[in-house]
Amino acid sequence: AQKVTQAQTEISVVEKEDVTLDCVYETRDTTYYLFWYKQPPSGELVFLIRRNSFDEQNEISGRYSWNFQKSTSSFNFTITASQVVDSAVYFCALSEGLSGNTPLVFGKGTRLSVIA
Amino acid sequence: DAMVIQNPRYQVTQFGKPVTLSCSQTLNHNVMYWYQQKSSQAPKLLFHYYDKDFNNEADTPDNFQSRRPNTSFCFLDIRSPGLGDAAMYLCATSRGPPRTGLSTDTQYFGPGTRLTVL
Numbered sequence: 001a002q003k004v005t006q007a008q009t010e011i012s013v014v015e016k017e018d019v020t021l022d023c024v025y026e027t028r029d030t031t032y033y034l035f036w037y038k039q040p041p042s043g044e045l046v047f048l049i050r051r052n053s054f055d056e057q058n059e060i061s062g063r064y065s066w067n068f069q070k071s072t073s074s075f076n077f078t079i080t081a082s083q084v085v086d087s088a089v090y091f092c093a094l095s096e097g098l099s100g101n102t103p104l105v106f107g108k109g110t111r112l113s114v115i116a
Numbered sequence: 117d118a119m120v121i122q123n124p125r126y127q128v129t130q131f132g133k134p135v136t137l138s139c140s141q142t143l144n145h146n147v148m149y150w151y152q153q154k155s156s157q158a159p160k161l162l163f164h165y166y167d168k169d170f171n172n173e174a175d176t177p178d179n180f181q182s183r184r185p186n187t188s189f190c191f192l193d194i195r196s197p198g199l200g201d202a203a204m205y206l207c208a209t210s211r212g213p214p215r216t217g218l219s220t221d222t223q224y225f226g227p228g229t230r231l232t233v234l
Contacts, residue, residue: 108157
């Protein structure tokens with residue numbers, strides 16, 4: 001069975017600090033996809049990144065970076081020099097690929113508060 | 117430009133009074149999804165359409181129905197809303213590769229409709 005664990009329920013940081021959001025997943029498939037979504041107070045889920053299980057390269061996009069490690073089944077997300085606009089709930093999600101009709105499974109989310 | 121549009125953004129209904137939520141997309145995606153998200157919880161998939169093929173999650177209550185009259189639109193009907201159905205309802209779309217690996221495509225979400233049941 002697939003499962004996503006985001007152990008950090010809430011994190012609070014001061015602006016300009018770096019912050020890492022943890023995500024640990026479980027799956028029996030060798031082919032799967034991992035996602036991060038941001039949900040600001042407005043409610044919309046904003047897609048941030050998608051990574052497949054065959055691509056362990058870390059990725060950087062501006063102040064965002066992602067560290068994918070299959071050995072520890074983790075897909076952590078780091079925000080560098082955090083800003084108030086980064087305040088949101090962040091969801092990690094897993095989808096088992098190429099096996100047909102499988103839903104996107106979300107973690108419970110991490111609420112990030114960035115204080116000015 | 118908005119790609120996944122949900123109307124209304126806020127909906128208030130009375131206990132037991134049927135309500136319909138609307139979702140439209142300009143992406144021409146094959147797959148449309150409906151999620152329910154209760155306060156401080158993760159989104160939970162209710163059902164999805166691949167083109168006109170309807171796929172219901174096993175634990176979705178019968179009280180929830182859906183219609184997809186064409187590629188662009190998908191509706192969520194709640195036949196008899198209860199207090200426990202108060203939630204944010206999120207619509208999402210994905211391109212959907214040819215009938216395998218259905219959910220490997222990225223899902224793009226609308227802004228959601230927040231439903232209040234009085």
